[in-house]
Amino acid sequence: MKAVFITGHGGNEVVQVKERSLLARASGQVRVRMQAATLNQVDLYMRNSGAGITHRLPQIMGLDGAGIIEECDANDPLLRPGQAVVIHPGIACGRCEFCQRGDGVLCTRIQFLGEHCDGTFARTIQVPATQVFPKPEHLNWAEAAALGVNHLTAWRMLFTKARLQAWDTVLIFGIGGGVSLAALQLAQAIGARVIVTSREDSKLERARALGAAHGINSQSQDVAKEVLKLTDGRGVDVVFENVGEAVWSAALKSLVRGGRLVTCGATSGDHPSADLRRIFIRQLQIFGSTLGTLGEFHDLLGFVERMGIRPIIDSSYPLEEIHAALSRLESGAHFGKVALEMEGKTVK
Secondary structure, three states: OEEEEEOOOOOHHHEEEEEOOOOOOOOOEEEEEEEEEEOOHHHHHHHHOOOOOOOOOOEEOOOOOEEEEEEOOOOOOOOOOOOEEEEOOEEOOOOOHHHHOOOHHHOOOOEEEOOOEOOOOEOEEEEEHHHEEEOOOOOOHHHHHHHHHHHHHHHHHHHHHOOOOOOOEEEEOOEOEHHHHHHHHHHHHOOOEEEEEEOOHHHHHHHHHOOOOEEEEOOOOOHHHHHHHHOOOOOEEEEEEOOOOOOHHHHHHOEEEEEEEEEOOOOOOOOOOOOHHHHHHOOOEEEEOOOOOHHHHHHHHHHHHHHOOOOOEEEEEEHHHHHHHHHHHHHOOOOOEEEEEOOOOOEO
16 A cells, blocks of 8 residues: 655655555554545654654654544444544553543653654554544545644644633634634634734635634734734733744733633744743733543534534645645645545645
8 A cells, every 4th residue: 555654854855655565453453544634744843853753764654634444343332344534643552640530642652643653644544443533424535634633732722721712812823724723713613702813914814704803914013912902902811822932922912811821832933931920910821732632532523513614625635746745834825734635636
């Protein structure tokens, strides 16, 4: 079967599409014929260096995905061959203190597909049965695949960590990226007021069409000052950010007293000024977050189906065009997810 491998670290030259023999399925695993996967920033990180992440080369890339079960245990009470499923990319040990209290995403021995072990950029994969969930029926394959990282990450950030409510106002930095768009969709679905930022007016306009109440151009406007204008000097209840150092000061200044900031990334740097006086005087709350638990994924899938949410797909590429897909993600010009269709055609 064909799969996308990283064979070293560098640029697209270390990413290759190669054939690989399929191993026998072990008990407790499912074999999934993949239909689609989506690209994430960590795919670029693994290609570029993978520093700090234990992995072996060559390794199949990809965290999320959706496909059809080809084979599973005959006595599995929930799964069957032919079933359409989506993949949760974090394989927890099930034994550590965090797993035993139901927070497997904090597992001390967690392995992420495409990071610590072979991932989803393949025609066929095998994963533990615990990692697959029924696909929401209204979604196409690429849309379903997108839920496994960005929407799950946004779900935990907004609802588990920041406890966003329908009457809250949330500021979302960097609209256009997958996790920020996921946050916009989820927050808008519960009725929260959403303010977004981008350096591009075209992305702000598209975000407003998706339900954002206001857009701030972070290149030409002072984000914190604009937020205070839009909230009558109050500030927002929640800041959602995955940019890091470049926006940290504006993020803290945009919060109402007692407000909550939740972060899942540091693409612009990870050593911002702490601004401790602001934090303790205004009693701000800061949360770090990554991915989400199996239980949170179950809840997210149900919510997506009930609310009819459809993840935004920027473009889709065949598996063999992985270089073009990675370049599209790396360019920053995308609005939504860049997808791989395992047997599909290029759609831009």
